[in-house]
Amino acid sequence: xxxxxxxxxxxxxxxxxxxxxxVQAAVDNDEDLVELLNNTMIPxxxxxxxxxxxxxxxxxxMLASAKAMQAAIDIVGPLLAxxxxxxxxxxxxxxxxxxxxxxxxxxxxxxxxGSGFEVDDLGVNCRVDDFEAAVQRGAEVVCLSALLSTTRDxxxxxxxxxxxxxxxxxxVGGAVITQEFADVxxxxxxxxxxxxxxxxxxxxxxxxxxxx
Amino acid sequence: xxxxERVLAAINHEEPDRVPVVIGVSNAxxxxxxxxxxxxxxxxxxxxxxYIYDWPxxxxxxxxxxxxxxxxSDVRGVLDLEPETVRxxxxxxxxxxxxxxxxGSGQTEIGPDDWYPNVHPxxxxxxxxxxxxxxxxxxxxxxxRVAHVxxxxxxxxxxxxxxxxxxxxxxxPFERAHAMQGMDVFLxxxxxxxxFARVLLQRxxxxxxxxxxxxxxxxxxNVDIIxxxxxxxxxxxxxxxxxxxxxxxxxxxxDLIGFIKERTSAKVFFHSDGDVAPxxxxxxxxxxxxxxxIQTNAGSMSDLAMLKKRFGNNIAFCGGIDTDRVLPLGxxxxxxxxxxxxxxxxxxxxxxxxxxxxxVMNDVPPENVLAMVDAVEEFGHYPLGS
Numbered sequence: 267x268x269x270x271x272x273x274x275x276x277x278x279x280x281x282x283x284x285x286x287x288x289v290q291a292a293v294d295n296d297e298d299l300v301e302l303l304n305n306t307m308i309p310x311x312x313x314x315x316x317x318x319x320x321x322x323x324x325x326x327x328m329l330a331s332a333k334a335m336q337a338a339i340d341i342v343g344p345l346l347a348x349x350x351x352x353x354x355x356x357x358x359x360x361x362x363x364x365x366x367x368x369x370x371x372x373x374x375x376x377x378x379x380g381s382g383f384e385v386d387d388l389g390v391n392c393r394v395d396d397f398e399a400a401v402q403r404g405a406e407v408v409c410l411s412a413l414l415s416t417t418r419d420x421x422x423x424x425x426x427x428x429x430x431x432x433x434x435x436x437x438v439g440g441a442v443i444t445q446e447f448a449d450v451x452x453x454x455x456x457x458x459x460x461x462x463x464x465x466x467x468x469x470x471x472x473x474x475x476x477x478x
Numbered sequence: 479x480x481x482x483e484r485v486l487a488a489i490n491h492e493e494p495d496r497v498p499v500v501i502g503v504s505n506a507x508x509x510x511x512x513x514x515x516x517x518x519x520x521x522x523x524x525x526x527x528x529y530i531y532d533w534p535x536x537x538x539x540x541x542x543x544x545x546x547x548x549x550x551s552d553v554r555g556v557l558d559l560e561p562e563t564v565r566x567x568x569x570x571x572x573x574x575x576x577x578x579x580x581x582g583s584g585q586t587e588i589g590p591d592d593w594y595p596n597v598h599p600x601x602x603x604x605x606x607x608x609x610x611x612x613x614x615x616x617x618x619x620x621x622x623r624v625a626h627v628x629x630x631x632x633x634x635x636x637x638x639x640x641x642x643x644x645x646x647x648x649x650x651p652f653e654r655a656h657a658m659q660g661m662d663v664f665l666x667x668x669x670x671x672x673x674f675a676r677v678l679l680q681r682x683x684x685x686x687x688x689x690x691x692x693x694x695x696x697x698x699x700n701v702d703i704i705x706x707x708x709x710x711x712x713x714x715x716x717x718x719x720x721x722x723x724x725x726x727x728x729x730x731x732x733d734l735i736g737f738i739k740e741r742t743s744a745k746v747f748f749h750s751d752g753d754v755a756p757x758x759x760x761x762x763x764x765x766x767x768x769x770x771x772i773q774t775n776a777g778s779m780s781d782l783a784m785l786k787k788r789f790g791n792n793i794a795f796c797g798g799i800d801t802d803r804v805l806p807l808g809x810x811x812x813x814x815x816x817x818x819x820x821x822x823x824x825x826x827x828x829x830x831x832x833x834x835x836x837x838v839m840n841d842v843p844p845e846n847v848l849a850m851v852d853a854v855e856e857f858g859h860y861p862l863g864s
Binding site for chain 1: 666670716719722
């Protein structure tokens, strides 16, 4: 397994310009982009997520690394799609009705993309119908985000809506969400933070929590 | 003891007759309109549904005097106002369009009585020149901001019953930077354009000092506590690293607090949500006297015994009654027991005032607000039992 150490560090230390340069060079040199994604980009961003979970880096560093990762995915993603590289699964994500907060939701979306999922980002203030429409477009997992104690209850009608449909999994997360709350509303998964959300999505699809 | 004497004793780390109650003043120690209406109904008070700062979109009620007494509140507020022109503009605008304040930042309507800070005038600024080019920096010298302050404060001082907690709106440099740029944009700029981020915080800090100067001039000696702050914590940690805090923000906070302390002997009350335990020594060093809101469901802030033991001799605490689960979801007895527990942990030796962790939000039953303050009467008289 080849790891591109320079790209790894550029993602971890959020040097967006360098990330773009290395990824573009890899494209120009016709390197194996799947290998670059799986062996370097995804684990590098996971390292940032783990550092965040451990309290070693904070929101600005995490945002900056995610932004660098997103810039790389914008280059690599369309090229991989052209070669027939299939995403692990399609998922949708949105902040629930009444909640316009999107920083955490955006981080999870970038980490999901970086982890090989196709992400249908529904934005903020999303209603049951928005999630249902995304499922109709092929989403297998519905990810719900809420920052506020006053908006978390807007997750209930979405969980209720998909309760009897085994083929649709509901994963919840956000500052005020706990495992206990996820259990009470009958969600299939709960992500404690952005890194943990990837584990939760993988697990409810029957995949190992952390990719090999 | 008068309520004022009670508060002054507590913040001077002495035991008063009972633990003071701080509720109904400013936003962070205030009550939203729905629970306020519920409380008035329960206690049979008829008073208008007015808003603090004359600002309905903020949603925080201006609590009438009868209700303040029933809530056993030991403080009374003196606030500033947006300039008359800004208030008038907002009153005359389409009621569903964005509310815009005197900095050019503002709120978007999400639903009935629900507004979200979503108007950011400087999302693309990355250089000091971009800040120079912005035309809408606030005019802090506008006399209509503070025209009412002298009379309001001197009336309270003459009554000499309640501690005066004075709060100009959001002289919080970090949060103001979020308002100007969008939170994620500013946080990224702290990494990608650190010199610019420092200049923006400094410039905001200068405006904060300007308004604080006019405000303090009107207050004169008629003030006991000045509230400032900045939300720095998240549910489990800090939003930015301690190093970044010390590098970017601490000098701005220290400058503002120094400015206040040169002009008044009032205590400095610093509001900061989330788990800010790793910064409490920094707050003490720069002159914070009272820390609020002690968000007990956030990381190490749940360890009240540790907070009291480690910091309690050097800083007073205000808040601590959970607004995430206990107040909105707990029974009346859950609330009573939690208030008792928090008082018994933070209250010994003074240095603690009961308050909700941030505003009493619309999901809190009014019965629980009364249960919170009544528990102080029931269990909060010194010496505190075990």
